[in-house]
Amino acid sequence: MNEPGRLGAVDRADFEHTLHAALSAPDIREALQQPTAQVTAEQLRARALTAADTITAEAATEYAALLRLRTAAAPARAGRPWRPAPATAGNGLLAALAVLTPVLSTAAAAVFLLLGYGLQLAGAQQPLAIALIRAGWVAGAVVVLAAAAAGTALVITAARHRATARHPQPDTASLAQAHAAWRQALLERGLLPFLRRQLHQPPTPAP
Incomplete structure (x- = not known):
């Protein structure tokens, strides 16, 4: 200098x-x-x-x-x-998955559970009904895990933004x-x- x-x-x-x-x-x-x-x-x-x-x-x-x-x-x-973090294709894919996974899993869980319990109440195709109910609960668990992962990602992103604000360029x-x-x-x-x-x-x- x-x-x-x-x-x-x-x-x-x-x-x-x-x-x-x-x-x-x-x-x-x-x-x-x-x-x-x-x-x-x-x-x-x-x-x-x-x-x-x-x-x-x-x-x-x-x-x-x-x-x-x-x-x-x-x-x-x-x-x-x-160096600002570059916006790469991988980051965009992860962000899209973080948004879509809970939505799709919720929809799948609702469909599986409705069909499974519907068949069970109707007394028809019990093996299929049980399989659909199990799939519905698995999809529900995926929803919970995806929501937890998304929340963690939001907390990490907020912490990074606060660190950047304390050291502005x-x-x-x-x-x-x-x-x-x-x-x-x-x-x-x-x-x-x-x-x-x-x-x-x-x-x-x-x-």
Whole structure:
């Protein structure tokens, strides 16, 4: 990670864009257009680029926060990478089975028990009636087991969501907000005060 106050290669272009915005500020542009102006816009720009490290030090707090978010959001550079659980076909199949198994088992249990007890009451095909009743109770046991498994899965999923909420990962919006805060601090506390001071500094004569 880069030191706060020293720009990385990625942020050098942002520094130059912010410098362009500072040179376009109304008071600086008006001062440069005065006949008594001691420096030009190009001279101011060259001085700011030379003093880039000093200027960016004024926004070191915001730059450090931006670098921390970038590090946390980059799994390849983070000390303990975070990876969201991929939605695989296996997970989708298990979820479908967890929903369908209790429903189908309940329907099967109801059908088997109704047919079995119906045949038993009618006094016809007693072996078949007994087999249907047994199948119905087996299907009922499957319903109980499936419901227990689904409840366990819900508890585990809720625990994982709570753990993720306690350790939220930076998203694109957070990075964009930190980036905008750094550029604003760079403009207001670094570049504009520096350029205003340099407006009254005549160019150094060539040796």
